[in-house]
Amino acid sequence: MFHAVSNGLRHARSHARGVILGGGALIAGSAIAQAAVKPVAQSDGSSVQGMLSEITGRLARVEAALGVADYETFKLLDLIKSARATHTDNLMAKYFDFNYYYSLPTDLQKRLLKCCQSGAENADSGMGVYAMNPDDYDMFKPYMDVVIRAYHKIEGEVKHVTNWDLSTKADKLPAGGKLDLTKLGLGPTSMRVRVGRNLKDFPLPGAMSKEDRLKMEQQMLVAFKKLIADPAYGGQYYSLTPGIPESISDETYKKLVKDHLMFKDMAADTYLTSAGISSAWPFGRGCYVSADREFIVWVGEEDHLRIMCMKKGTVLNDVFDRLKGACDVVEKNSGVFAHSPSYGYVTSCPTNLGTGMRASLHLQLPNLTADGTETKAKAVCKPLGLSVRGAGGEHTPIGSDGTVDISPSARLMIEEADIIVALFEGIKLLLSEEKKAPARK
Numbered sequence: 001m002f003h004a005v006s007n008g009l010r011h012a013r014s015h016a017r018g019v020i021l022g023g024g025a026l027i028a029g030s031a032i033a034q035a036a037v038k039p040v041a042q043s044d045g046s047s048v049q050g051m052l053s054e055i056t057g058r059l060a061r062v063e064a065a066l067g068v069a070d071y072e073t074f075k076l077l078d079l080i081k082s083a084r085a086t087h088t089d090n091l092m093a094k095y096f097d098f099n100y101y102y103s104l105p106t107d108l109q110k111r112l113l114k115c116c117q118s119g120a121e122n123a124d125s126g127m128g129v130y131a132m133n134p135d136d137y138d139m140f141k142p143y144m145d146v147v148i149r150a151y152h153k154i155e156g157e158v159k160h161v162t163n164w165d166l167s168t169k170a171d172k173l174p175a176g177g178k179l180d181l182t183k184l185g186l187g188p189t190s191m192r193v194r195v196g197r198n199l200k201d202f203p204l205p206g207a208m209s210k211e212d213r214l215k216m217e218q219q220m221l222v223a224f225k226k227l228i229a230d231p232a233y234g235g236q237y238y239s240l241t242p243g244i245p246e247s248i249s250d251e252t253y254k255k256l257v258k259d260h261l262m263f264k265d266m267a268a269d270t271y272l273t274s275a276g277i278s279s280a281w282p283f284g285r286g287c288y289v290s291a292d293r294e295f296i297v298w299v300g301e302e303d304h305l306r307i308m309c310m311k312k313g314t315v316l317n318d319v320f321d322r323l324k325g326a327c328d329v330v331e332k333n334s335g336v337f338a339h340s341p342s343y344g345y346v347t348s349c350p351t352n353l354g355t356g357m358r359a360s361l362h363l364q365l366p367n368l369t370a371d372g373t374e375t376k377a378k379a380v381c382k383p384l385g386l387s388v389r390g391a392g393g394e395h396t397p398i399g400s401d402g403t404v405d406i407s408p409s410a411r412l413m414i415e416e417a418d419i420i421v422a423l424f425e426g427i428k429l430l431l432s433e434e435k436k437a438p439a440r441k
Contacts, residue, residue: 073110086123090124111140118275133203134338163416177317220297235288239285286299355419358411367439
């Protein structure tokens, strides 16, 4: 044990001697030497625990002399350097600015590294950054803005505008203003629109304690009880928190997941685990489901709330308008949603910033998926600004009949009304390409 501790101390010392500050100067000299080499007091029969305490004290003095955080900080910085070299698609590592990092006071350095932890520990991340507090994107804007613009492919200043009003898009709408799928030759279709939202008075999920999670769930329960009492909504709240009146059995939980009404166990996701988002599972998690099962609110997933409306129908306006009303009623009864003056609605992951919206529908593309994959469909959809997923969502296979999930890709610097219009126009063009493709045999 002693050898292991000694090796660890030597490793920490070697890091300490080589830390480079933003200005480029090496830290060295008497402050570190005096902090690190103070002799261990000789004692007859002193315990290993006493030696460990002394070593811990030495390390603390080294850290204080350096003006940096603990060994975990060194480790994360090394992982970021390694990820930058081995995984060039990891945006967190690619754009991490060490000079900017060292220019921050120690408490903000710790905050920024926490945001970057998932991408550091999972080098194969595409984004790698999760905000921990509602103001992180604005607090760390010199770094965050570069990452955000790179992901969303935005040149120049980011200034998001929120607009749900379809009447402002009259020039893009069909006559009568209805986005009617029957006009495209489709019958009743599975449609879903969802948004991610966070309450401004709580840390974001990655920084929430168990107590935070339980407090937020109780706050949401007050809102849900009002919805349940309203004939326009009704329904029930299903909690995964043990020991409260709304708690459900494991059997009920599995059925809700199977019915696509509840989210899966987050503790199995290494990216969310590294970010702290899946901590204290399953406390503070649950979902509200309206009486008609067409309005759902997830509590405690990647964002505080995932608000969604779904319907099997033919008019996209129906599900879009209901979601707008649902967001308003949830915010009125639960608390103000976190919002950034530059980036719109605040979400844990920068990929969802802005609208936080995903509008999708299930579409059969038997010809474009004749090879059993969505490869050709993706090639057609990308220029149209559409994303393709399996029928069950991300990382799921396409349906045996060629059913895929289609949605506009943009979230930031696009208005909510434009997203639903883009879905309709994209489907129209996609169906045209489907007809041109060789028929499935």
